[in-house]
Amino acid sequence: MSLRFVLASASPARLKTLRGAGVEPEVIVSGVDEDHITAESPGELARLLATLKARAVVASLTEHATVLGCDSVLELDGVAYGKPGTPEIARERLRMMRGRSGVLHTGHCLIDTSAKQELRELASTTVHFADLTDDEIDAYVATGEPLVVAGSFTVDGLGGPFVTGVEGDYHNVVGISLPLLRRMLAQVGIAWPELWKTTSEYTYDETVASTYDETRGGLTRAVAAAEAVDSLLPKGGRVLELAVGTGIVGAELVALGNLVHGVDLSPAMLQHARVRLPGHVLAADAATLPIADRRCDAVVAVWLLHLLNDSEPVIAEVARVLRTDGVFVTTTEKTDASRYADGRGPNDTRSQDSLAHLAATAARHGLLLDGVTTFYGPTRNTGESPVYPLVRFRRL
Structure with missing residues (x-):
């Protein structure tokens, strides 16, 4: 029986990262309301949100699958920052972040319904931000990109020039840690190459x-x-x-x-x-x-x-x-x-x-x-x- 691998996330960046690694997941979005979830720490919040997303998708399934839920938050001064949503909030956060460093936490929850296993892990990467000018911040906010991403920045998009360095897994900053996912899959008996798909499996010529x-x-x-x-x-x-x-x-x-x-x-x-x-x-x-x-x-x-x-x-x-x-x-x-x-x-x-x-x-x-x-x-x-x-x- 073929492996059904489901990504419980609407993030284009996570999907792009998996595809770049040879994985073509099925995408099912959980619909979890992130705005009203709280936790004791930013890292625990990321892990909890990832778990809630994975569980919500599993609850909607009628067939066995391996489901991955992910969620990212930026920690700065002990406070968790998700998607800003509005230009005003994005502008305020970018001004607060410039010239400083934060920790990008990505929670991962892997549920394998056949093995009846649920794994919950956290990957954390330190991110160093450039000292952006007000004009650069205004121009970046005007693109709309920082409004819809955790921490108001990307490392793989328009925000890349504003990140001066990372300490840890680069892919984790994008939103999914591939080395961590490989280890989690191994724990439920799935070798990473099993997720690779060939072009012959594509549905369009x-x-x-x-x-x-x-x-x-x-x-x-x-x-x-x-x-x-x-x-x-x-x-x-x-x-x-x-x-x-x-x-x-x-x-x-x-x-x-x-x-x-x-x-x-x-x-x-x-x-x-x-x-x-x-x-x-x-x-x-x-x-x-x-x-x-x-x-x-x-x-x-x-x-x-x-x-x-x-x-x-x-x-x-x-x-x-x-x-x-x-x-x-x-x-x-x-x-x-x-x-x-x-x-x-x-x-x-x-x-x-x-x-x-x-x-x-x-x-x-x-x-x-x-x-x-x-x-x-x-x-x-x-x-x-x-x-x-x-x-x-x-x-x-």
């Missing part, structure tokens, strides 16, 4: 992924799509792109000043997206998003809904993760000719992206149609530039 952009309008169409989407987005918020694909549209949205995270089901497509959106993409199903309620300012879906047999589960998830007054921007009314080109003939479910269907479905989930635009872009290798309708729904 890499050949298709590698030619996807050039056969679908390339950068010209991506720029046109991103500019149209951007015109319907709120400024300065967190944008989630569903079916991010190779990240070609998402990267153009970033260039226009948006903070973009992306999800996709295809590991091969995500290999390309991780180059364009490093640290900001995640393997996930748009119908079961690993995101807590009301966390996104905007959700974007470009050329997704026409592929679905039933778009309602995706729309319901969009409504769940959007904040009040957040927006859902999606392409609509893809032509029958395009459907045939994709190898899909006419059928009763082909109109999942029709405007009438979307408006009615969205309304059932508290989303009101309140904006529309169009854009042009070449498609496939035909050189034609059809018009693409784009609509916006607002969360009531």
Whole structure:
């Protein structure tokens, strides 16, 4: 029987670290409310949160699995600091941290349901911070990155230049200690190489992924799509792109000043997206998003809904993760000719992206149609530039 390894965390950095080590975990987010959990020390808090996450995911499973829960906090002067959440708090914390050192604690909880074992461990790494200027802090906060990471900094992203050194496991600062995880797995009878997966196990042909952009309008169409989407987005918020694909549209949205995270089901497509959106993409199903309620300012879906047999589960998830007054921007009314080109003939479910269907479905989930635009872009290798309708729904 194949090993089912589950990561109970929505952290793109943890997923990226595991993938870099040859591991492709299944991601299931626990939904644990971190804001109301307390412990005797920052280290114990990290370990407790990791344990609660792992246990919550295990409770949701119907089959055996090996589940890893992780959580990180930064300790400074004996106080634990998690994700700041707002620019004001992030700015205050970065000013307090500059020129100083803190300890990044990451709690790890591994539960193997077959062996009926639960292991709880803590890895701690000392981090030395540069003496940032006020201008550097303001610019960093403006990127949005420090708002959503423990301690208000990253070592593997935009915050890397502001970390002058680490004492201990570098990967632990990213959010998961690979040497510690290897030892924990060994204790439940799993050798690290058992987690390695070959490219033959991927669900999407890499050949298709590698030619996807050039056969679908390339950068010209991506720029046109991103500019149209951007015109319907709120400024300065967190944008989630569903079916991010190779990240070609998402990267153009970033260039226009948006903070973009992306999800996709295809590991091969995500290999390309991780180059364009490093640290900001995640393997996930748009119908079961690993995101807590009301966390996104905007959700974007470009050329997704026409592929679905039933778009309602995706729309319901969009409504769940959007904040009040957040927006859902999606392409609509893809032509029958395009459907045939994709190898899909006419059928009763082909109109999942029709405007009438979307408006009615969205309304059932508290989303009101309140904006529309169009854009042009070449498609496939035909050189034609059809018009693409784009609509916006607002969360009531």
